[in-house]
Amino acid sequence: MNGARRHYWIAGAAWAILTVVGVVLVAGVQILPRVASEEARIENSAFVLLTVLSVPVLMFVVVGLVYSVINFRAKGDDTDGPATHGNRIFQVGWLGVSFALVIGLFAYGAVGLIDIRGSHVARFEVQVSGEQWAWHFTYPSAGVTSDELHIPVGERVHFAIQSTDAIHSFWVPAFGIKQDAVPGRTTEAYLTATVTGTYPGMCAELCGFGHTSMLFDAVVSDAAALDVWLSQQPAASPQ
Numbered sequence: 631m632n633g634a635r636r637h638y639w640i641a642g643a644a645w646a647i648l649t650v651v652g653v654v655l656v657a658g659v660q661i662l663p664r665v666a667s668e669e670a671r672i673e674n675s676a677f678v679l680l681t682v683l684s685v686p687v688l689m690f691v692v693v694g695l696v697y698s699v700i701n702f703r704a705k706g707d708d709t710d711g712p713a714t715h716g717n718r719i720f721q722v723g724w725l726g727v728s729f730a731l732v733i734g735l736f737a738y739g740a741v742g743l744i745d746i747r748g749s750h751v752a753r754f755e756v757q758v759s760g761e762q763w764a765w766h767f768t769y770p771s772a773g774v775t776s777d778e779l780h781i782p783v784g785e786r787v788h789f790a791i792q793s794t795d796a797i798h799s800f801w802v803p804a805f806g807i808k809q810d811a812v813p814g815r816t817t818e819a820y821l822t823a824t825v826t827g828t829y830p831g832m833c834a835e836l837c838g839f840g841h842t843s844m845l846f847d848a849v850v851s852d853a854a855a856l857d858v859w860l861s862q863q864p865a866a867s868p869q
Contacts, residue, residue, distance in 0.1 A: 670806030752788035760798035763840030799835035
């Protein structure tokens, strides 16, 4: 085995080992801190896939740099090295792999986006209103308004989102949805919560001095508990 081929084999083996170790370490990681909806699950899966696919590329760069520094550095020599010509096989392979990754990720992302958007049909609706600096939630089916968000678990929910003044952004990190509230128009979001509990929500768009206090609780419960809660709320004020 000549010297050049030996270097290729050693660097390739180091790349393969580090790639396998890196993929094993990140493949089962939950990227999002909390996953409490079907939409968040899809997003987390996308983040994990992107992380896994980035490991071989990262290790290729790291191994190439480190191995070159260790074995081919010229001590005390500031002159230019010999001219190097491109390797057609390597260039074609690099372009082919890059193209396959881009097209594959595009297809995966498109399918995930379609799944997140889903059917624009929901049995439960919440009208979300943002103002400086608070959120209000109206439940048309029950005729009540609250400063807390309550939705059923396992049921598709439709959010109709509005703003009375500045641009706000309705965001519950555990749900994986973030939708702007724009004055003069109604934006929409759909969600299927999968885990009961209470999750923090906030405004994700800088909207003035009280922006950081524009917080709310998002409560996911079963249908029976939600009906009890709705029955205990005061009727919404007439518009």
